[in-house]
Amino acid sequence: MTQVVTWQSAVADALVDGGVTVGAYVPDSRLQGVLARLADQGVALRCLTREEECVGYAAGRRMAGGRPVVLMQCSGLGNSMNVLGSLVVSYQIGIPLVISMRGTLGEGNPSQVPMGRATTQLLGSIGIQAFSVRDPEGTDARHVTRGVVTLAYESQHTAAVVLEPELGGGSEGT
Numbered sequence: 001m002t003q004v005v006t007w008q009s010a011v012a013d014a015l016v017d018g019g020v021t022v023g024a025y026v027p028d029s030r031l032q033g034v035l036a037r038l039a040d041q042g043v044a045l046r047c048l049t050r051e052e053e054c055v056g057y058a059a060g061r062r063m064a065g066g067r068p069v070v071l072m073q074c075s076g077l078g079n080s081m082n083v084l085g086s087l088v089v090s091y092q093i094g095i096p097l098v099i100s101m102r103g104t105l106g107e108g109n110p111s112q113v114p115m116g117r118a119t120t121q122l123l124g125s126i127g128i129q130a131f132s133v134r135d136p137e138g139t140d141a142r143h144v145t146r147g148v149v150t151l152a153y154e155s156q157h158t159a160a161v162v163l164e165p166e167l168g169g170g171s172e173g174t
Helices: 006-017 029-040 051-063 074-089 110-125 141-155
Strands: 022-025 044-047 068-073 096-100 129-133 159-163
Touching: 006 029, 006 096, 006 141, 006 159, 022 029, 022 051, 029 044, 029 068, 029 096, 051 068, 051 074, 068 074, 074 096, 074 110, 096 141, 110 129, 110 159, 129 141, 141 159
Parallel strands: 022 044, 022 068, 068 096, 096 159, 129 159
Antiparallel strands: none
């Protein structure tokens, strides 16, 4: 059983309030509480093997009129850059992304650092805005997540919620 903390509930609740009906994800410890809360609220979840599959799945659902979200760790962002840039951004298929960070504050695994350092720049380089959530009490999580969902669904611009290490619940230092 996954214990859901305040910020995880705030993120999941904002996704549901924004109309998200399906989530595609690759497993990640920081996302487990968000996924558990989404499942409890009836959101269909699809665990896929690679991040680009999640984005492709979500793009298909979005083009068919659905309201998907993609949840991934930043280390998998590189896997999804082609489909994000050549399909999602190019054709304005607005999809909210929820990205948990590794490779930054408190990271003990050197292999996580390059993608952690590059995540927001990579997103920005293809026109995806990224908005950080840092407060473990969830005060900014609901507002930021709701704004990203609105930006994606109403303006047709993919945007990202970036879950920073200050939130805890991840693998920093291991």
